[in-house]
Amino acid sequence: xxxxxxxxxxxxxxxxxxxxxxxxxxxxxxxxxxxxxxxxxxxxxxxxxxxxxxxxxxxxxxxxxxxxxxxxxxxxxxxxxxxxxxxxxxxxxxxxxxxxxxxxxxxxxxxxxxxxxxxxxxxxxxxxxxxxxxxxxxxxxxxxxxxxxxxxxxxxxxxxxxxxxxxxxxxxxxxxxxxxxxxxxxxxxxxxxxxxxxxxxxxxxxxxxxxxxxxxxxxxxxxxxxxxxxxxxxxxxxxxxxxxxxxxxxxxxxxxxxxxxxxxxxxxxxxxxxxxxxxxxxxxxxxxxxxxxxxxxxxxxxxxxxxxxxxxxxxxxxxxxxxxxxxxxxxxxxxxxxxxxxxxxxxxxxxxxxxxxxxxxxxxxxxxxxxxxxxxxxxxxxxxxxxxxxxxxxxxxxxxxxxxxxxxxxxxxxxxxxxxxxxxxxxxxxxxxxxxxxxxxxxxxxxxxxxxxxxxxxxxxxxxxxxxxxxxxxxxxxxxxxxxxxxxxxxxxxxxxxxxxxxxxxxxxxxxxxxxxxxxxxxxxxxxxxxxxxxxxxxxxxxxxxxxxxxxxxxxxxxxxxxxxxxxxxxxxxxxxxxxxxxxxxxxxxxxxxxxxxxxxxxxxxxxxxxxxxxxxxxxxxxxxxxxxxxxxxxxxxxxxxxxxxxxxxxxxxxxxxxxxxxxxxxxxxxxxxxxxxxxxxxxxxxxxxxxxxxxxxxxxxxxxxxxxxxxxxxxxxxxxxxxxxxxxxx
Numbered sequence: 001x002x003x004x005x006x007x008x009x010x011x012x013x014x015x016x017x018x019x020x021x022x023x024x025x026x027x028x029x030x031x032x033x034x035x036x037x038x039x040x041x042x043x044x045x046x047x048x049x050x051x052x053x054x055x056x057x058x059x060x061x062x063x064x065x066x067x068x069x070x071x072x073x074x075x076x077x078x079x080x081x082x083x084x085x086x087x088x089x090x091x092x093x094x095x096x097x098x099x100x101x102x103x104x105x106x107x108x109x110x111x112x113x114x115x116x117x118x119x120x121x122x123x124x125x126x127x128x129x130x131x132x133x134x135x136x137x138x139x140x141x142x143x144x145x146x147x148x149x150x151x152x153x154x155x156x157x158x159x160x161x162x163x164x165x166x167x168x169x170x171x172x173x174x175x176x177x178x179x180x181x182x183x184x185x186x187x188x189x190x191x192x193x194x195x196x197x198x199x200x201x202x203x204x205x206x207x208x209x210x211x212x213x214x215x216x217x218x219x220x221x222x223x224x225x226x227x228x229x230x231x232x233x234x235x236x237x238x239x240x241x242x243x244x245x246x247x248x249x250x251x252x253x254x255x256x257x258x259x260x261x262x263x264x265x266x267x268x269x270x271x272x273x274x275x276x277x278x279x280x281x282x283x284x285x286x287x288x289x290x291x292x293x294x295x296x297x298x299x300x301x302x303x304x305x306x307x308x309x310x311x312x313x314x315x316x317x318x319x320x321x322x323x324x325x326x327x328x329x330x331x332x333x334x335x336x337x338x339x340x341x342x343x344x345x346x347x348x349x350x351x352x353x354x355x356x357x358x359x360x361x362x363x364x365x366x367x368x369x370x371x372x373x374x375x376x377x378x379x380x381x382x383x384x385x386x387x388x389x390x391x392x393x394x395x396x397x398x399x400x401x402x403x404x405x406x407x408x409x410x411x412x413x414x415x416x417x418x419x420x421x422x423x424x425x426x427x428x429x430x431x432x433x434x435x436x437x438x439x440x441x442x443x444x445x446x447x448x449x450x451x452x453x454x455x456x457x458x459x460x461x462x463x464x465x466x467x468x469x470x471x472x473x474x475x476x477x478x479x480x481x482x483x484x485x486x487x488x489x490x491x492x493x494x495x496x497x498x499x500x501x502x503x504x505x506x507x508x509x510x511x512x513x514x515x516x517x518x519x520x521x522x523x524x525x526x527x528x529x530x531x532x533x534x535x536x537x538x539x540x541x542x543x544x545x546x547x548x549x550x551x552x553x554x555x556x557x558x559x560x561x562x563x564x565x566x567x568x569x570x571x572x573x574x575x576x577x578x579x580x581x582x583x584x585x586x587x588x589x590x591x592x593x594x595x596x597x598x599x600x601x602x603x604x605x606x607x608x609x610x611x612x613x614x615x616x617x618x619x620x621x622x623x624x625x626x627x628x629x630x631x632x633x634x635x636x637x638x639x640x641x642x643x644x645x646x647x648x649x650x651x652x653x654x655x656x657x658x659x660x661x662x663x664x665x666x667x668x669x670x671x672x673x674x675x676x677x678x679x680x681x682x683x684x685x686x687x688x689x690x691x692x693x694x695x696x697x698x699x700x701x702x703x704x705x706x707x708x709x710x711x712x713x714x715x716x717x718x719x720x721x722x723x724x725x726x727x728x729x730x731x
Contacts, residue, residue, distance in 0.1 A: 008075060008079070008080065008083075008665070010075075010079075011071055011072065011075050014071055015064070015067065015068050015071060018064065018067045018071070019064055022060065022063065022064070022067075023060075026060070030049070033045070077105060077106055078105070078106055078109075080105070080665060081104050081105020081106065081109045082105065082109050082112075083665040084104075084665050084666060084667075085101060085105070085109060085112065085113055085116075087662070087663040087665055087666060088101050088102075088663075088666075088677065089101060089116055090662075090663075090705065090708070091663075091677055091678060091701075091705065092116075092120055094704055094705050094708055095678065095701045095704060095705065096701075097677075097678050097679045097701065098120065098124055098679060099679045100117045100120075101113045101116055101117055152170065152171075152172040152173075155172055155174060156174060157174060157269055157270075157271070158171075158172065158174045158175035158177075158178045158269065158270040158271070159171065159172050159174070159175060159267065159268070159269055159270075160175050160195075160201065160267070160268045160270065161249065161265060161266075161267050161268075162201050162265055162266055162267075162268065163264065163265040164214075164263070164264065164265055164266075165200075166200050166201045166202050166207065166210065167198050167199070167200060167201075168195065168196060168197055168198065168199050168200075168201055169197060169198075169265070170197075171195055171197075175195060175270065176195055178270060178272055179194045179195040179204070181240065181272065182194060182204060182236050182240050182242075182272075193578075193615055193618035193619040193621070194618075196566060196568075196573065196576040197566075197568045197569075197573055197576065198540045198566070198568035198569070199540075199621075199622075200621075200622055201268070203618070203621065204236055205234060205236075205244070206234065209232055209234055210246075210266075212232075213230040213231075213232055213244075213246045213266075214230075214246070214263075214266060216228075216230045217229065217230050217246065217247075217248050217263075217266070218263065221248065221263070227247075228247075228248060229245060229246060229247045229248075230245075230246045231243070231244065231245050231246070232244055232246075233273070239274075240272055240274050241272070241273050241274045242270055242271065242272055242273070243270070243271045243273045244268055244269070244270055244271075245268070245269045246266050246267065246268055246269075247266065247267045247269075248263055248265075248266055248267075249263070249264050249265035249266055249267060250262060250263055250264060251263075251264050289335065294332060294335065297328040297329075297331055297332050298328075300324060300328050301324070301325050301328045301329070304321040304322075304324040304325045304328075305321075305325065307321050308321050308322070353389045353390060353391055353471070353493070354389070354390070354391070354392070355387055355388070355389055355495040356387070356388050356389075356390055356392055356495075357384075357386075357387055357388075358382065358383060358384070358386035358387065358388050358419045358429060358431075359379075359382050359384040359386075359419070361388060361390065361392055361395070361396075361419075361431075362379050362382050362417045362419055362431075363379070364392065364396060365377070365395075365396050365399050365400075365417055366378065366379060366417060368396045368399070368400050369399060369400050369403045369415065372400045372404070372455045372456055373400050373401075373403040373404040373407060373455060374407070375403050375404070375406075375407050375412065375413070375414065375415055376413070376414050376415075377403070377414070377415045377416065377417065378414075378416050378417075379416065379417050379418075379419075380416045380417070380418050380434070381418045381419070381420060382417070382418065382419045382420075383419055383420045383421065383429075386419060386420075386421065386429050386494065387494060387495035388429055388492050388493065388494060388495060389492075389493045389494065389495045390471060390492055390493075391467075391470065391471070394462060394466075394467045394470070395467060395471070395490075395492075397453050397455065397462075397467075398453060398464045398467045398490075399417075399433055400455045401453040401454065401455050401464070402433055402448065402464065402488055403415050403433065404455050404456070405448055406435055406437075410437050410438045410440065411437065411438075412435045412436075412437050414435070414436075415433055415434060415435045416432075416433075416434040416435075417431065417432065417433060417434070418430075418431070418432040418434060418487070419431050419432075422491055425491055427493060427494050428473070428491045428492065428493060428494060429491070429492050429493075429494055430489055430490065430491055430492075431489070431490040431492055432487040432488065432489050432490075433487055433488040433490075434485055434486070434487040435485065435486060435487070436484055436485050436486075437486070439479065439486065440477070440486070442477070445476075445477040445488075448464065449463065449464045449465050449475060450463055450464075450465060451463060451464075453467075468490065471492055471493060472493055473490060473491040473492050473493065474489075474490075474491040475488065475489070475490055475491070476488075476489055477489075531624075531651060531714060532651075532713065532714050532715030532718075533713055533714075533715060534713060534714055535712055535713055536703050536706060536707070536711075536712065536713065536714060536717060537570055537703055537707070538569075539623075539624050539714060540566065540567065540568050540622065540623045540624070541566065541567040541623055541624045541625075541626045541653075541696075541699070542564050542565075542566055542619065542620040542623040542624070542625055542626065542650075543564065543565050543566075543567060543572075543626040543627065543692050543693075543695050543696035543699060544562065544563065544564035544565075544578075544616075544620070544625065544626070544627055544633065544688075544692050545562075545563050545564075545627060545628070545633065545688045545689075545691040545692040545695060546559050546561065546562050546563075546633045546636055546688055547559070547560050547561040547596040547598060547686070547687065547688045548560060548636060549584055549586065549587075549588050549589060549592060550589060550592060551632075553632075553635045553636045553639055554635075554639070556586070557636075558582075558584035558585070558586055558609065558636075559582050559584065559609055559612075559636050559640075560581065560582050560584050560588065560596070560598050560603055561579075561580070561581050561582060561596070561598060561687070561688040562578065562579070562580055562582065562612060562616055562688055563577070563578065563579045563580075563687065563688030563689030563690070563691070563692040563693075564577065564578040564579075564616065564619060564620065564688075564692055565577050565578075565689075565692050565693055565696050566623065567626075567696055567699065567700060570700060570703065571700075572693075572696045572697060572700055574693070577689065578615075578616060578619045579688065579689045580606070580607065580612050580615070580616075581598065581602060581603050581606040582603065582606060582607065582608065582609050582612050583603045583604065583605065583606045583607065583608050584603060584609075585608060587600065588600050588603070595686050596686050596687065597686070597687065609640055609643070609644065610643065610644050613637070613640055613644045613646045614644065614645075614646055616646075617646040617648065620648075620650060623650065624650060624651045624652070624653060624714060625648070625650045625651070625652045625653070626652070626653045626654075626655065626695065626696070626699050627652070627654060627655070627692075627695060628654070628655045628656055628671045628674075628691065628695045628698075629654065629656045630652050630653070630654035630656075631654070634648065634652060651714060651718065652718075653699075653714075653717060653718065653721065654721060655671075655674065655695055655698055655699050655702065656669050656726055657721035657722075657724050657726055658699075658702050658706065658717065658720075658721055659674055659698075659702070660721075660724040660725065660726050661706070661709070661711070661720045661721060661723075661724055662702065662705050662706065662709065663677075664724075669726070671685075671691065671694060671695065671698075672685075674694075674698045675694050675698065678697070678698050678701045680694055680697045680698055680701075682694055706720075
């Protein structure tokens with residue numbers, strides 16, 4: 001959209017007034033002249049004027065055109081620059097935008113803009129001084145917040161804190177990972193539609209279940225319980241089984257006792273017990289099979305033995321009954337063996353395997369070998385990018401044990417550790433314990449593998465084979481004749497790629513800690529307000545943008561990318577994003593590729609709109625949609641309602657219309673113009689995520705300016721936007 005400025009309405013008024021005055025002046029002149037003439041002369045004059053009326057009208061029109069041109073020039077030079085200066089000054093005055101106002105218009109207006117720029121510079125200097133003092137005073141509070149955030153991020157249990165409306169105001173990284181597993185569309189939204197600041201926890205849990213647990217806690221508080229809590233087990237829409245422990249959050253006050261403190265929210269600690277439940281069910285099934293099957297087998301054996309007691313039993317019949325006893329004993333033995341195997345597998349599954357960076361494991365192994373086996377060790381050819389899923393303690397014991405046996409029985413003086421991807425074994429890494437020295441036999445290796453691990457005074461009940469089996473790996477001995485070296489090789493499982501990414505993201509330093517908490521949400525009372533009556537500053541927004549194959553949604557153009565971010569409590573949550581390419585199932589015009597940078601190979605194999613829109617709908621649930629030129633994006637969504645079953649009936653705000661409400665005299669309301677006006681840097685223009693981010697930052701700055709004009713609620717903003725000139729545009 002070009003966003004061309006419409007002509008100032010006052011110019012039309014002045015031009016109209018000039019026209020009326022000139023007609024009135026001409027009429028008065030003719031009337032005055034006519035009053036001085038006799039009837040014959042007056043008739044002659046009227047006849048002459050009637051014959052030259054076209055010329056008179058043309059002369060009058062030419063005069064009005066000259067007046068219009070002069071008025072327009074006068075406005076452009078004297079009026080419009082002053083109005084634009086006032087609007088831009090309002091942006092600088094009412095927001096935190098810092099920039100120099102352009103010097104344009106007449107000399108006086110330029111001088112005024114220069115003075116304003118000087119005042120802004122002085123204000124910023126004072127603001128910097130005040131910020132420094134405030135930051136110094138708030139340093140202690142920020143440290144406490146950082147400690148809390150650090151503590152939460154390090155917890156291995158999923159923790160979610162909600163206000164009484166069920167809105168999430170704090171969650172840790174573990175919860176984010178767990179909600180990803182709960183997502184019904186993990187490949188599209190990645191759990192972002194379920195977890196996020198300000199998002200309702202009732203998207204995962206039944207509200208009645210949470211309300212019941214809260215009532216239980218309130219009752220215990222009334223009875224004077226110091227640390228009341230409630231527990232429940234529930235299933236999620238994705239079929240996962242969760243065990244939830246709930247604890248209350250009470251208002252912090254020094255004037256009331258613990259029992260009298262107001263309940264302001266609750267803490268949920270989550271455990272996904274789906275696998276645990278499945279394992280227990282399998283074990284119960286084995287036990288049931290053993291007891292029921294054994295009862296029938298024992299009855300058959302008892303009957304056969306009773307028959308064998310008869311002295312006159314025929315030899316053939318005796319042999320037949322003995323066969324029954326043997327068969328039942330064999331069946332019982334097989335059943336017990338199966339139970340033993342199942343129990344062993346259950347024990348292995350309970351052995352906790354943790355994600356660990358391979359290089360960290362190698363460094364830890366070197367230190368342990370040198371301390372316990374007293375053999376110098378070093379690393380060689382270690383792939384530092386590998387993440388393993390291991391139980392590091394038992395693995396280090398096995399490495400130390402093998403090194404000690406090498407030192408004691410073959411006088412090995414030095415060992416090395418090597419780590420890399422396993423060749424021919426997908427999902428595995430190979431860890432080698434290398435030494436130089438005497439050749440050993442296969443029998444010796446098997447003996448060491450089966451012996452109980454013992455290093456110095458430390459003795460365990462497990463063997464090297466146990467360690468390998470519990471990792472689901474393999475172990476063998478090889479010799480490299482060219483290097484005159486030998487090595488034990490361990491095949492170990494790699495961590496899941498997604499878990500690697502999560503762990504890496506969690507460990508890498510960032511410019512700022514992710515905003516996983518917002519305690520201001522304790523103040524919301526969402527259930528008490530109708531949406532249109534809610535303050536703009538209190539609402540939760542989904543700011544989004546789409547990239548498409550073209551500009552004609554009604555003529556077959558399709559969405560090829562959706563990007564969105566959330567605004568909660570006037571804060572843009574850059575970590576809670578939705579970004580997804582879409583396979584349009586049609587060609588992408590070559591002319592549009594340089595604009596959005598999305599080529600056909602990029603969308604090939606991506607989810608279709610049928611898969612993406614349900615996930616985006618869930619991401620935007622219970623929020624107000626915001627977009628720049630929203631009519632265009634909403635038209636694409638509305639045309640897909642019948643196909644996908646997703647109805648986007650959310651309230652919608654358009655930054656283009658809101659800009660026109662606030663600054664009607666500006667030359668343009670394009671996104672680039674708004675980003676320049678509000679000093680918002682553009683990163684990734686014409687990408688869905690980039691445009692959504694710019695729109696979101698602009699929208700956050702528009703809210704206080706709307707409040708200055710008396711537009712405080714969502715209903716008022718929508719009504720004002722619909723009155724603008726640009727609201728007439730349709731797609």
